[in-house]
Amino acid sequence: MLKRIIPVALAICLAAPLAAHAEYPEGPVTIIVPSKAGGSTDATARLFILSAKKFWPGAEFVVKNVGGSGGQKGFEEIAAAKPDGQTIGMVFTTQVVAHIVSKRARYTLDSFHVMGNLNDDPEIVVVPPESPYKTLADFAKAAKGKSMTVAVNGIGSDDFIAAKKFEENAGVDFNLMPTKGSTEQKAAVLGAHVDASFMNLSQMFAQHKAGQARIIAILTKKRSTLLPDVPTGIEQGYPVEMTATRGFVVSAKVPAKIIKKLDDLFLKVQNDPGFIAAAEKDNQFLLPMTGPEYLKYLKDLQVETKRYYDKSPW
């Protein structure tokens, strides 16, 4: 009897710590969200966790909000985290590449292993409800005659680059007003303190529907299913495209074995019907991209952003 028990007991004793050691994750996985709690990037992270827990039942996830400075603080923290896979993080465009381009960042795209993209938020051009401009053409024409005040999220943001693209395309010069974020932009547009604002669809479509603001263009290839009546920039003869993507990355120094596990988890969440349903209910626009796809997207975006930076450095 004892002869049989002892080897089993020994095996358990030896295997248990070994298994425990080999098993990643050890303890909670921190997700660095480079924006404040309660925002849309934050919501994406929290929905991700909700779904990820289904696939990694024992694992714990913690959100760490590192807001401010256009996400730079958070991006740097992801890149500088201990490379054990216990810290992953989110990036959003164009800020993540804009900081590299403006030589401010202490990271490059090579600092990250890109896991993939989850969703995006199309760029829009929005004017106050009583504004005389109904189309991009009206707007561009008026902008040639006078200096239009246009609110954007901070310098180097998707809004800023989109505004720069539009300036180049339409041959106009805006009086750009950087803000601390969508709250200030909303207040500035709804209160008619500015002539227009470049911002994201999720931030304004409700106000558009309620007649508190007017979206005159959406800057993506196709119209949004949410607002089928709003024409794209391309349709109106201004081929300017911009969208804010939100993806996941992890430090590039993390061992390949762990990276594989993380990539696998990410793909599972991306295709989880529960996650898709929750995201859609939250009015998030899904834009699934795999790691390599998203990396290519980021690299292209960096080249494009650099072109605007070199033209007029900020």
Place this chain on the structure above:
Amino acid sequence: MIFEAAQSLLAPSALLAVFIGTVAGIIVGGMPGLTATMAVALLIPVTYALHPLTGLVLMGGVYCGAMYGGSIPAILLRTPGTPAAVATAMEGYPLTQQGRGGLALKVSVISSFVGGTFSTLVLLLTAPLLAIFALKFGPPEYFLLAILGLVGIVSLAEEGKLLKALISGVLGLAIAVIGTDPISGNLRYTMGMRELFDGVSFMPALIGMFSITEMLKLTGASHIVHETVDVKSIKREPMPKGLGKFIGLGSCVGTLVGILPGEGATIAAFISYNLARQHSKNRRLFGKGNPEGIAAAESGNNGCVGGSLVPTLTLGIPGNSVAAALLGGLLIHGMIPGPELFTKHGVITYGFILSMFLANLIFLGIGLFFAPYFARISLIPTSLLIPGVCLFSALGSYAMDGNIFDVYVMLGFAVLALVLEKGGFSLGALILGLILGPIAETGFAQGLIIGHGSLGVFFTRGPCQILWAVIVLLLVPPALQFYRNHVRQPIPAAD
């Protein structure tokens, strides 16, 4: 619709959620470094699985409870649980030292209740109307609002120390400049430290200046309560008369400032505190434990709760960071702010608003019942109390952003505060500068952009002119007094 909403609120699960939310809010608010924003953001995925109303009333309870909860440690330990409770600490803690902590707590909970209830009433009845008021405020108006707040320095200044108070205020503004330039996005004065990219963290600085300096001073005493006080006399004390005026003032100021998107309870509390200080008959008692100051500050910060939800629910523009997190809680249930919220989702929206009356009632009950017990904290010997408060202060500084650096910020500001106090400078003014700095700078710079580089934008707009009038009105009495004291009579050689 409102009747229907009230009925759905009476469901046991909803009632329980309000209760749990409020109690959790008081605890979160009472712990420095734990914020309502944090708790609400944490609750968002939890509420996803719940009925929308249950989830929302839970978060609403947290919001209401936390705003009150911040005043408890502020009064008892000079450790503001939330930044909005700083002004409360300035008046409440001296009362605790005099053995009147129970009274201070009572004044605080009643003022919080009135402020919170008033602003919820305003939200319920006039939300769409007031949202229009919120939109009138553009960058130039925010700059002037910051100036209006800074004028408070004059009333914060002690006799004969006006210049030093002004210097402290400007110093606060200068410290607030550290971080990312709001217009160019460039980093300034960060010395390459990532932790400073977003500026000096406000809460750790506050904890250092208030909590840690007080703990360092307490090393010389055996108890917080002065030894001369008969300990047994910490009994129930009747409410002082004449507080109604200040509670009413605070409720109005809090609600109005709360409605402005982006402005917070801290500013509301300070503005109403300063107004009370200027208009009180007991001016000399301020800073030495005046219940009137607590009444104004606490009704002011709780007044923000309902106010901040006005633009959040009607326009989708969050009034402050907690409201922003709450907005996330609405969106996750597919409820999009705007008129629809009051029609299609009316039952839930009105149920949520009504639940806040309930939350206010709950914390009133808890606060009144526990006030005498809470007050006993001041009887704990300092040898046990100091280490505990220091631990929670360090933990709170860390927890805000998860940064060890912020613990050093706390220590640094504690030392700075001790030195400044020795030199006769005003900490209240310094904090006011720190709070208002970012608003002043952003408002000024954005205002100039809107005005295409001309300063005229600060004078020609209607709301700006009203704000200028208020600022001038506030400056007249102290200016007259300054003239009487300093110019007409040469300064007597002070004792």
Place this chain on the structure above:
Amino acid sequence: MNKRLVGPALLAGFLLLAVLLHRSTAGYPAFVQGSTASYVRFLAWSLGILCVADLVFSLRRRTAGAGEDETGGRNPRRFWSLLVLLAAYSWALGIFGFFASSLVFLPLTMAAMGSRRPLPIAGTTVGILIFVYIVFVQLLEVSLPEATLF
């Protein structure tokens, strides 16, 4: 430190700060020279002028500023030991993590502040740590300082 010297010394320091602040604005990008840079310059001027004015005033009333010593019966030994302990604790948090550091900091500080009976010291220490564990770690999932040593 002599209290009468602290004020003027601080004022001189702030004056220097004002000058440095003013000079730093030259490094701001050209397109914010009219906005944020001029705001910072305005701060520098205000700080400078106010400091000079206060220096002049304090010279005119030499005897002023003595005031009452608000620190009353301060105990310098405990004061300094608390400050040192706090600095050590901040440093230890980053290396040994929250619970290990606190387990040493709490009893040590209690002893330094004059606690002598072991039972209240142990009870308070354990009580606080359990409370933090339940509220911060379990309920609110706040991440506490972790050990970086291992």
